[in-house]
Amino acid sequence: MIRTLAAALLTGTCVVATATPAVAQSRTFDIPAGSLKNALGAYVRQSGRQLIFKGGEMGGVRSNGAHGAMSAEAALSAVLAGSGFVAKTDASGAVAIVRAASSISESFQGRGGVAVVEDEVADEEIVVTAQKKVENIQDVPASISVIGGRRLERIGATQLSDYAAYVPGLVVDGGGTPGQTRITLRGLSPITYTSMIGTYIDDTPLGSSAGWVQAPLFSLDLMPYDIERVEVLRGPQGTLYGANTMGGLLKYVTKSPDLNRFSGRAGAEVSTIGGTDEIGWGVRDGANVPIIPGKLAVSISVFNQYTPGYIDNGITGEKDENEVEQTGARLALLWQVTDALKIRLSAMGQNIDADGNAVVSLDPVTGEPLFGDLTGAHALDQPFRSKLRHYAATIDWDLGFADFTSATSYSNTKVHKEIDYTLLLGAYYPIISEILPEFSNGVIIPAGMGLYEVNTEVKKFTQEFRLASPGGKRLEWLIGAFYTDEDAIMFQNITAMDTLGVPVAAPFNPFGLARVPTKYREMAVFGNLTYNFSEAFDISFGGRFAKNKQDFTLISSGPLFVFSGVDGTTIANSKEDVFTYSVAPRWHISEDTMVYARVASGYRPGGPNTPILGIPPQVDSDRIVNYEIGLKSQFLDRRAMVDLALFRIDWKDIQTDAVLGVINYQTNGGRARSQGVEFNASFAPSRNVRLGMNTAYTDAKLIDPIPSIGAAAGDQLSYTPRWSGAVTADTDFPISGEWTGQAGGGLRYVGKRRVGFPGGGSLVELDAYAALDLYAGVSNDIWGVRLFVRNATDNRVYLTPATFPGQIEAAVLQPRTIGLALEAKF
Numbered sequence: 001m002i003r004t005l006a007a008a009l010l011t012g013t014c015v016v017a018t019a020t021p022a023v024a025q026s027r028t029f030d031i032p033a034g035s036l037k038n039a040l041g042a043y044v045r046q047s048g049r050q051l052i053f054k055g056g057e058m059g060g061v062r063s064n065g066a067h068g069a070m071s072a073e074a075a076l077s078a079v080l081a082g083s084g085f086v087a088k089t090d091a092s093g094a095v096a097i098v099r100a101a102s103s104i105s106e107s108f109q110g111r112g113g114v115a116v117v118e119d120e121v122a123d124e125e126i127v128v129t130a131q132k133k134v135e136n137i138q139d140v141p142a143s144i145s146v147i148g149g150r151r152l153e154r155i156g157a158t159q160l161s162d163y164a165a166y167v168p169g170l171v172v173d174g175g176g177t178p179g180q181t182r183i184t185l186r187g188l189s190p191i192t193y194t195s196m197i198g199t200y201i202d203d204t205p206l207g208s209s210a211g212w213v214q215a216p217l218f219s220l221d222l223m224p225y226d227i228e229r230v231e232v233l234r235g236p237q238g239t240l241y242g243a244n245t246m247g248g249l250l251k252y253v254t255k256s257p258d259l260n261r262f263s264g265r266a267g268a269e270v271s272t273i274g275g276t277d278e279i280g281w282g283v284r285d286g287a288n289v290p291i292i293p294g295k296l297a298v299s300i301s302v303f304n305q306y307t308p309g310y311i312d313n314g315i316t317g318e319k320d321e322n323e324v325e326q327t328g329a330r331l332a333l334l335w336q337v338t339d340a341l342k343i344r345l346s347a348m349g350q351n352i353d354a355d356g357n358a359v360v361s362l363d364p365v366t367g368e369p370l371f372g373d374l375t376g377a378h379a380l381d382q383p384f385r386s387k388l389r390h391y392a393a394t395i396d397w398d399l400g401f402a403d404f405t406s407a408t409s410y411s412n413t414k415v416h417k418e419i420d421y422t423l424l425l426g427a428y429y430p431i432i433s434e435i436l437p438e439f440s441n442g443v444i445i446p447a448g449m450g451l452y453e454v455n456t457e458v459k460k461f462t463q464e465f466r467l468a469s470p471g472g473k474r475l476e477w478l479i480g481a482f483y484t485d486e487d488a489i490m491f492q493n494i495t496a497m498d499t500l501g502v503p504v505a506a507p508f509n510p511f512g513l514a515r516v517p518t519k520y521r522e523m524a525v526f527g528n529l530t531y532n533f534s535e536a537f538d539i540s541f542g543g544r545f546a547k548n549k550q551d552f553t554l555i556s557s558g559p560l561f562v563f564s565g566v567d568g569t570t571i572a573n574s575k576e577d578v579f580t581y582s583v584a585p586r587w588h589i590s591e592d593t594m595v596y597a598r599v600a601s602g603y604r605p606g607g608p609n610t611p612i613l614g615i616p617p618q619v620d621s622d623r624i625v626n627y628e629i630g631l632k633s634q635f636l637d638r639r640a641m642v643d644l645a646l647f648r649i650d651w652k653d654i655q656t657d658a659v660l661g662v663i664n665y666q667t668n669g670g671r672a673r674s675q676g677v678e679f680n681a682s683f684a685p686s687r688n689v690r691l692g693m694n695t696a697y698t699d700a701k702l703i704d705p706i707p708s709i710g711a712a713a714g715d716q717l718s719y720t721p722r723w724s725g726a727v728t729a730d731t732d733f734p735i736s737g738e739w740t741g742q743a744g745g746g747l748r749y750v751g752k753r754r755v756g757f758p759g760g761g762s763l764v765e766l767d768a769y770a771a772l773d774l775y776a777g778v779s780n781d782i783w784g785v786r787l788f789v790r791n792a793t794d795n796r797v798y799l800t801p802a803t804f805p806g807q808i809e810a811a812v813l814q815p816r817t818i819g820l821a822l823e824a825k826f
Contacts, residue, residue: 386414
């Protein structure tokens with residue numbers, strides 16, 4: 001296979017194939033109209049047939065696509081109809097796409113013969129499902145980025161913060177372990193505990209829609225194994241994806257079972273991290289089994305990843321206290337019931353178990369470490385654990401006049417976190433015990449230590465139904481309905497301890513105990529209408545109407561809550577109706593260049609507050625409107641690509657935190673504006689060299705002051721750098737025999753950011769940083785060996801700061817990591 005691949009690269013022939021022989025049976029095709037080259041690539045993937053063609057001869061040639069149940073021969077005829085190209089078969093059975101007046105020998109004469117290459121077009125045509133249909137990313141009238149699974153594997157990524165900076169405008173600040181992440185997109189980062197960036201696995205959403213389980217701090221952080229690609233949709237996606245997608249959407253697309261080919265893969269790696277002498281390791285395995293070829297297949301994958309600790313404790317003297325283990329598995333089943341009906345089932349589980357956080361204690365004045373490099377300072381252990389279980393069922397049914405989709409999911413997400421609260425609460429014990437002697441048996445409790453423990457659990461059921469017209473029509477439409485039923489609970493416990501870490505006797509303990517069960521229900525209907533005025537120009541209109549209802553209960557006890565006047569049981573609820581919309585005209589200036597404009601709105605649900613005098617009964621939803629114009633172009637025979645987007649986001653009724661005593665509640669503030677430019681480009685100077693570059697400029701500021709958090713008009717929004725970007729370079733080259741080499745890397749950059757506001761008393765300035773990632777490897781059809789280095793220059797980068805009296809606790813970017821990976825395929 002490697003020899004034929006090399007031959008194809010030398011001939012300049014664009015050739016695609018699958019490993020499955022042709023089958024003469026009817027199946028359902030959904031090949032969108034567009035360039036002939038892209039349509040042929042889609043045909044190969046959907047038919048399982050081999051084709052040979054020269055993409056360079058097809059510039060400007062369009063196809064009407066193919067839709068519906070038909071034979072592979074009929075689908076190919078539909079794709080080629082009116083294009084001036086035909087399919088011809090040579091004596092060996094190879095099918096070549098040539099001009100109608102040419103023969104195979106004439107078309108490929110002097111090209112070194114005919115070669116067959118697997119998935120060659122997939123590198124050139126990036127397919128996404130951003131608009132809930134399969135289409136070329138260059139045809140989507142919105143700003144979208146994709147990171148493929150192959151790049152994630154090559155750089156040895158194990159968490160979202162390892163690769164997020166390769167997406168323009170996406171900033172991920174880790175909280176010290178995988179699974180503790182804060183996502184900022186287009187300058188939008190939540191001030192409260194309600195998410196602004198949606199998260200999907202394939203067709204189903206994850207995470208809480210409400211604001212009582214600290215959802216933005218625990219964003220989904222999947223291990224990249226078994227992920228086909230990660231799609232990042234910028235700007236509000238409220239029309240198709242609903243609540244909590246104000247800033248955009250992060251979509252993990254998993255690998256689907258193959259109905260026709262048995263395959264397996266296994267991998268293992270070892271790594272070392274600066275700051276520790278321990279060895280990290282990872283193992284993973286996967287298999288695809290066609291149970292009934294062409295009808296039923298199952299795939300399974302498992303992984304286990306261990307990352308040694310590299311943070312020391314300046315108080316206890318403990319070394320390497322932040323080791324992490326990630327484990328998980330996924331089972332997927334694909335059943336082609338008939339040519340028109342397909343069912344996909346999946347079950348996924350992932351656990352994260354960390355003994356501590358990768359957090360360093362910094363001087364609040366100088367920003368330098370207080371106890372030395374890679375050293376924190378806390379007297380009590382701070383473990384973190386996360387457990388995800390996700391189950392999904394998707395039905396795709398071609399009804400002839402339309403395609404019906406049902407997407408069902410159930411997920412259970414649990415988080416356990418402990419934080420040393422000694423610096424925040426320890427000094428208050430004498431004061432509270434004197435004011436409330438009944439909790440201390442009349443004794444004044446001396447200052448000591450305090451441990452804050454939080455446990456959250458979110459049980460989420462979702463159901464979506466969609467009906468979409470076939471593509472390629474003058475008028476295309478999509479209608480749908482969505483329902484989610486979410487039960488969540490947050491359990492908070494604060495334990496008062498003496499200076500030796502021994503809990504103070506009851507009833508002073510539990511010092512503060514709160515149980516907060518919540519319910520969130522949402523029903524929505526949505527639709528999208530696209531009118532194609534011509535092959536070159538169309539306009540899409542979208543709308544979504546949603547109703548949500550929330551129930552909230554606070555059950556609190558302990559001297560801390562009695563001292564604050566909030567003990568016992570309080571109940572509250574809220575209701576809300578919201579409408580979001582989008583308008584997106586699109587003009588294909590040429591076969592390879594498209595300009596678009598987009599106006600879209602989005603929202604984040606409000607919700608009830610604790611019913612206490614002085615606190616508003618509920619916080620209303622906040623809204624944004626995004627104005628965007630963009631350009632997407634490919635040129636130099638599609639070896640070069642440029643995407644450019646200019647945007648402005650108006651944000652009003654901002655949800656923000658406020659405090660009454662020790663009770664946090666939410667309220668609506670004023671307005672903010674985020675505006676900027678995103679640029680993404682790639683260039684392939686040869687077929688085995690790929691260069692990439694992206695950058696984003698974001699100016700995100702408050703328009704109105706928000707007194708409750710000390711924010712003034714003109715203040716920069718938190719966690720938002722003005723500049724961010726990345727450059728990448730990758731190459732593949734023949735070595736000898738069937739062995740090829742791969743090498744490359746990327747440099748990711750995030751500019752200066754602020755966390756907090758000057759008038760809030762806790763402003764922290766985060767320095768700009770750059771991180772260099774490198775990889776090199778060799779492989780053949782079965783074996784692969786790869787060396788990777790993340791943060792090669794070992795830059796010390798601080799993220800996600802938390803302010804305590806006398807110090808700042810800041811997560812640190814993982815130091816230089818060097819790894820060696822071995823992979824096998826069969």
